[in-house]
Amino acid sequence: MVRPAFNVMPHGSVGRAVELARLAESLGYERCWVYDEGLAASDVYVALTAVAVATESLTIGPGITNPYTRHVGATASAIASLDEVSGGRAFLGIGAGGSLTLDPLSIARERPLTAVRETIDACRRLFAGDTVSVEGSHVRLSEAALLNARAGTEIWLAGRGPRMLQLGGAACDGVLVDFIYKPHLGAAVERIHRAGRAAGNDPRIAYSTMLVTDDDTMAAIKPHLTYRLVDSPVEVQEAIGLTDADAGLIRAALSEGLEAAAEHVRDEWALPFVISGSPTECGRELHRLAVQHGIESFVVPLLDDEPAEKLLQSGARIMEMIK
Numbered sequence: 001m002v003r004p005a006f007n008v009m010p011h012g013s014v015g016r017a018v019e020l021a022r023l024a025e026s027l028g029y030e031r032c033w034v035y036d037e038g039l040a041a042s043d044v045y046v047a048l049t050a051v052a053v054a055t056e057s058l059t060i061g062p063g064i065t066n067p068y069t070r071h072v073g074a075t076a077s078a079i080a081s082l083d084e085v086s087g088g089r090a091f092l093g094i095g096a097g098g099s100l101t102l103d104p105l106s107i108a109r110e111r112p113l114t115a116v117r118e119t120i121d122a123c124r125r126l127f128a129g130d131t132v133s134v135e136g137s138h139v140r141l142s143e144a145a146l147l148n149a150r151a152g153t154e155i156w157l158a159g160r161g162p163r164m165l166q167l168g169g170a171a172c173d174g175v176l177v178d179f180i181y182k183p184h185l186g187a188a189v190e191r192i193h194r195a196g197r198a199a200g201n202d203p204r205i206a207y208s209t210m211l212v213t214d215d216d217t218m219a220a221i222k223p224h225l226t227y228r229l230v231d232s233p234v235e236v237q238e239a240i241g242l243t244d245a246d247a248g249l250i251r252a253a254l255s256e257g258l259e260a261a262a263e264h265v266r267d268e269w270a271l272p273f274v275i276s277g278s279p280t281e282c283g284r285e286l287h288r289l290a291v292q293h294g295i296e297s298f299v300v301p302l303l304d305d306e307p308a309e310k311l312l313q314s315g316a317r318i319m320e321m322i323k
Contacts (some may be wrong), residue, residue: 002295005298007032012305021051032060033061036069036101060090061082061093064094073141079127088150097112113137122141170197170202171199175192175203176207179224181273182289209286211276212225227254230251235247241269243269
């Protein structure tokens with residue numbers, strides 16, 4: 001069974017995120033991630049708290065937050081407070097953060113692997129109820145302790161780079177792999193599990209990409225593939241036929257916005273990053289990937305408001321097929 005989850009971008013009102021969360025819960029979704037995109041979206045913890053109050057069963061957490069925009073103590077306290085409000089349903093989703101979040105705040109993403117590793121370790125100890133003193137490269141705490149701590153609060157990591165995936169496998173309860181070039185999915189999951197075995201850990205795997213069942217859904221995802229395509233490794237660009245000139249054209253158009261850049265994205269470049277076809281074909285592919293790679297949950301990304309209900313309903317139907 002693939003457990004259904006979703007990740008909502010609170011671009012609009014917090015009330016809209018709550019509306020989608022309620023719909024998702026009614027459709028059988030089990031986990032709600034909320035994007036933390038800084039000034040580009042509503043505050044992640046305000047949105048998560050509103051979702052917590054409005055729902056009964058969803059596990060909820062940031063999808064993902066980063067180690068830079070908030071002090072580690074503030075992040076741990078926010079998760080612990082969310083856990084209290086939700087009746088023990090909170091988790092921490094952590095990653096290195098991206099330019100959409102950090103650039104407007106003039107924050108440099110320095111030594112991301114170290115920053116994420118130190119954040120995971122500090123949060124784990126704080127959640128366990130420890131009094132923590134750390135003088136790390138990124139994390140600094142002095143006799144710090146949480147008011148409300150729950151040992152066993154889950155920590156999930158989201159990332160793509162080999163060392164970040166290894167960190168997730170070794171130190172986290174689960175790893176979210178999203179919009180990865182599908183031929184590399186198996187190697188990524190094996191890297192996670194190899195690191196987990198070495199550390200005596202057994203991480204769970206969540207996978208996220210778009211379920212493309214029609215032309216409208218393909219059009220909706222292209223703006224969000226623009227920056228992913230141009231940032232892909234050279235070998236991936238070569239494999240999908242994306243030339244340096246093509247990448248340069250997309251990169252230049254990004255200065256005019258995602259929609260402008262999306263006009264230069266071809267379907268054949270997008271298809272290796274998504275699950276596509278009829279709902280039945282999407283269900284078969286998702287089932288195959290889940291069985292082959294031990295994927296516990298599939299996360300439907302709600303990156304834009306307009307197709308959100310459609311994506312939730314379609315995702316629920318597809319995952320129902322493969323129970």
